[in-house]
Amino acid sequence: MTSTLLHRPDAPTEPDAPVMAAIVQDRYGPPESLRPATVPRPVVGPDQVLVAVHAAGIDRGTWHLATGRPYVARLAGIGLRRPKNRVAGRDVAGRVVAVGDGVSRFAAGDEVFGIAEGSFATYAVADADKLALRPAAVAVEAAAVAATSGITALQALTEVGRLAPGQRVLVIGASGGVGTFAVQLAKALGAGRVTAVAGTANAELVRAIGADEVIDHRREHIDARSDRYDLVVDIGGRNPLRRLLRVLAPTGTLVIVGGEGGNRVTGGAGRQLRGLLLSPFVRPRLTAFISREHHESMDALARHLADGSVVPAIGARWDLAQVPAALRALESGVTSGKSLVLVDDTDADPATA
Numbered sequence: 001m002t003s004t005l006l007h008r009p010d011a012p013t014e015p016d017a018p019v020m021a022a023i024v025q026d027r028y029g030p031p032e033s034l035r036p037a038t039v040p041r042p043v044v045g046p047d048q049v050l051v052a053v054h055a056a057g058i059d060r061g062t063w064h065l066a067t068g069r070p071y072v073a074r075l076a077g078i079g080l081r082r083p084k085n086r087v088a089g090r091d092v093a094g095r096v097v098a099v100g101d102g103v104s105r106f107a108a109g110d111e112v113f114g115i116a117e118g119s120f121a122t123y124a125v126a127d128a129d130k131l132a133l134r135p136a137a138v139a140v141e142a143a144a145v146a147a148t149s150g151i152t153a154l155q156a157l158t159e160v161g162r163l164a165p166g167q168r169v170l171v172i173g174a175s176g177g178v179g180t181f182a183v184q185l186a187k188a189l190g191a192g193r194v195t196a197v198a199g200t201a202n203a204e205l206v207r208a209i210g211a212d213e214v215i216d217h218r219r220e221h222i223d224a225r226s227d228r229y230d231l232v233v234d235i236g237g238r239n240p241l242r243r244l245l246r247v248l249a250p251t252g253t254l255v256i257v258g259g260e261g262g263n264r265v266t267g268g269a270g271r272q273l274r275g276l277l278l279s280p281f282v283r284p285r286l287t288a289f290i291s292r293e294h295h296e297s298m299d300a301l302a303r304h305l306a307d308g309s310v311v312p313a314i315g316a317r318w319d320l321a322q323v324p325a326a327l328r329a330l331e332s333g334v335t336s337g338k339s340l341v342l343v344d345d346t347d348a349d350p351a352t353a
């Protein structure tokens with residue numbers, strides 16, 4: 001695999017201003033509307049860090065940002081008519097090359113991972129608060145795919161789901177980006193039994209990352225057995241609320257993380273809303289949330305990666321120029337775990353990469 005980019009000069013730049021290779025999006029549209037280009041290298045703000053990108057990760061959020069769907073997301077601030085951030089990509093791992101005046105947690109030369117605005121590029125700017133040091137034992141590739149999905153899974157289980165040791169946990173959408181972290185984190189945090197809901201092709205994957213039991217959503221509904229769960233983390237998003245209620249223990253908690261399959265306007269958000277509205281009238285706690293991107297969660301995730309309790313499941317590897325194809329693969333549901341985008345040619349850390 002080569003990470004050579006075939007790109008053409010793009011926006012006019014000052015003579016001698018540093019430029020970089022990137023995947024840009026000038027309008028919302030299908031994955032193919034993203035394209036390689038040469039663009040000005042970003043400049044750090046006071047609380048930001050400039051990272052030379054080794055590798056990036058792909059998640060559902062990146063697909064939403066590229067397509068502008070569901071439309072309600074545009075109202076939420078991603079850009080009304082076109083993407084606010086021209087360079088695509090969020091998950092990142094790389095080396096710090098510059099820091100803003102207000103940054104004390106990082107210095108040039110640090111190896112970091114986290115969430116940037118525009119990680120499908122050879123350089124990306126990130127808020128310092130959204131980065132963590134990459135532990136020496138953690139490979140660049142593993143770190144690159146970890147941040148967005150890892151902190152979402154962590155917050156779903158802990159801050160929102162209040163997981164207690166010994167509890168029975170159901171993870172719906174266990175084979176995807178967030179789900180593969182959720183299964184491993186649930187086990188690491190002491191869940192008594194973790195049941196994973198995944199498609200037939202991914203049953204082995206979810207068992208391999210620690211699920212005690214698998215429900216194949218292509219053959220069986222989640223309420224077909226008499227099992228009840230203390231915590232249901234719904235990432236897959238196709239089950240109606242009434243079915244989710246049926247599998248909750250009387251004092252159980254439902255955490256709706258997301259879900260595709262809704263309409264173009266609201267996506268799966270209707271279930272979240274209905275769950276929140278219904279919660280005061282039923283005994284189980286029904287919750288939904290948007291993950292908060294901050295360094296406390298990043299540092300906690302880094303500790304799980306460092307001690308090996310979480311090993312990111314990398315499903316597919318792509319070059320920078322292949323990002324449109326990678327997003328198309330995510331959209332069609334053929335990928336599992338997290339997809340990796342290799343950005344630089346140099347091996348950042350031969351011992352661990």
Ligand SMILES: NC(=O)c1ccc[n+]([C@@H]2O[C@H](COP(=O)([O-])OP(=O)(O)OC[C@H]3O[C@@H](n4cnc5c(N)ncnc54)[C@H](OP(=O)(O)O)[C@@H]3O)[C@@H](O)[C@H]2O)c1
Nearest residue numbers: 060173175176177178198199202236238257258259290291
């Ligand atoms: N709340 C937040 O802050 C937050 C943060 C991140 C993501 N999200 C949302 O969470 C959702 C998942 O994100 P992701 O990155 O994990 O996506 P992903 O990698 O595409 O994974 C989607 C998962 O859904 C599963 N699935 C598909 N059809 C299903 C069905 N009928 N029943 C149960 N599961 C089914 C897939 O399983 P199989 O392939 O095995 O069928 C796969 O495991 C998205 O809607 C995303 O926008 C929310």
